[in-house]
Amino acid sequence: MSQIVVEKKVLNENQRIANELREKFREHNITVLNVISSPGSGKTTLLERTLEAFPRDKRVVVLTGDLQTENDAKRLAQWGFPVKQIVTGGTCHLDAKMIERHLADWPLDSFDLLLIENVGNLVCPSSYDLGEHAKVVILSVTEGEDKPLKYPSIFFKSELMVLSKVDLLPYVPFNAELAKQNARTVHPGMEIVEVSCQTGNGLAQWLEWIEKKIAQVRSGAATLA
Amino acid sequence: MHELSIASAILDTLENELAKRPGARFTKVGLRIGELSGIDPDCLDFGFSALVKDSHWDPLALEIERVPRTQRCPKCAHEWRVENYNTECPACGELGTETLSGEELNIAFVEVEE
Numbered sequence: 465m466s467q468i469v470v471e472k473k474v475l476n477e478n479q480r481i482a483n484e485l486r487e488k489f490r491e492h493n494i495t496v497l498n499v500i501s502s503p504g505s506g507k508t509t510l511l512e513r514t515l516e517a518f519p520r521d522k523r524v525v526v527l528t529g530d531l532q533t534e535n536d537a538k539r540l541a542q543w544g545f546p547v548k549q550i551v552t553g554g555t556c557h558l559d560a561k562m563i564e565r566h567l568a569d570w571p572l573d574s575f576d577l578l579l580i581e582n583v584g585n586l587v588c589p590s591s592y593d594l595g596e597h598a599k600v601v602i603l604s605v606t607e608g609e610d611k612p613l614k615y616p617s618i619f620f621k622s623e624l625m626v627l628s629k630v631d632l633l634p635y636v637p638f639n640a641e642l643a644k645q646n647a648r649t650v651h652p653g654m655e656i657v658e659v660s661c662q663t664g665n666g667l668a669q670w671l672e673w674i675e676k677k678i679a680q681v682r683s684g685a686a687t688l689a
Numbered sequence: 690m691h692e693l694s695i696a697s698a699i700l701d702t703l704e705n706e707l708a709k710r711p712g713a714r715f716t717k718v719g720l721r722i723g724e725l726s727g728i729d730p731d732c733l734d735f736g737f738s739a740l741v742k743d744s745h746w747d748p749l750a751l752e753i754e755r756v757p758r759t760q761r762c763p764k765c766a767h768e769w770r771v772e773n774y775n776t777e778c779p780a781c782g783e784l785g786t787e788t789l790s791g792e793e794l795n796i797a798f799v800e801v802e803e
Contacts, residue, residue: 473795
């Protein structure tokens with residue numbers, strides 16, 4: 465009996481593809497955001513409001529992941545930007561290979577921004593690098609303030625937290641300050657924006673954050689995820 | 690929740706390692722899993738066992754080493770084990786400290802009969 469030292473990342477293959485994707489995104493000067501949350505926190509709605517707010521000539525493209533149905537792609541397509549659904553058929557996260565496959569026939573040179581809507585899940589997507597420049601995690605006020613403590617991995621790895629559905633704050637027992645404090649306990653210095661997709665409050669800060677990210681990536685200053 | 694995919698990725702890696710050693714038989718695989726990795730060791734063990742059972746790997750044991758989160762302070766070089774996600778340097782109070790370990794999801798070793 466002998467022991468062989470392997471010391472390989474389990475997700476070596478995913479990482480290899482993610483690194484290739486990141487290199488490709490750099491060549492084509494495209495900024496990539498990986499949007500993650502629990503089911504029902506408002507990923508699709510936030511992206512709808514985002515696309516609605518963009519000028520029609522914005523060079524943006526969307527990949528949206530779900531276990532089943534093309535519903536989200538249909539919702540997102542009404543703003544006229546290219547949208548592709550990734551149906552994972554049961555897999556609880558997107559991986560780098562799915563992104564590579566779905567981007568294969570898209571002219572990346574025609575885009576400045578790729579928004580990836582991950583499968584609704586706070587656990588599994590945190591393990592899979594998609595070659596993105598930043599992960600964005602959404603926490604809605606109808607969830608618990610302690611979610612950042614319960615799912616530290618994704619809050620630790622996300623650059624920005626979007627606190628969503630803040631128009632509901634008067635009606636739910638949710639302490640926004642505590643939620644933000646919990647997020648910053650897990651991830652000191654985490655950026656946070658508060659958004660209501662119903663009233664439009666906070667959308668401007670979210671859009672500003674996206675533009676700041678695009679500018680950072682263009683100048684080569686973005687920290688690699 | 691995605692532990693079955695992780696277990697499957699482990700076996701893919703082992704397949705490559707095995708190809709380098711014709712005639713060898715793996716008896717155990719050792720993993721290093723950080724507490725920030727988002728992996729539940731019990732679920733992983735369950736998924737791994739299910740994939741191994743009645744396959745050409747059977748029997749193949751799984752040994753999981755949990756890696757605690759440690760931080761390093763860039764100001765005073767203090768290193769410590771993090772409790773309760775508090776990453777403030779206990780020595781000098783610096784807030785922007787670096788994660789040294791805890792994010793691992795690695796295959797550390799395999800045991801082989803040749």
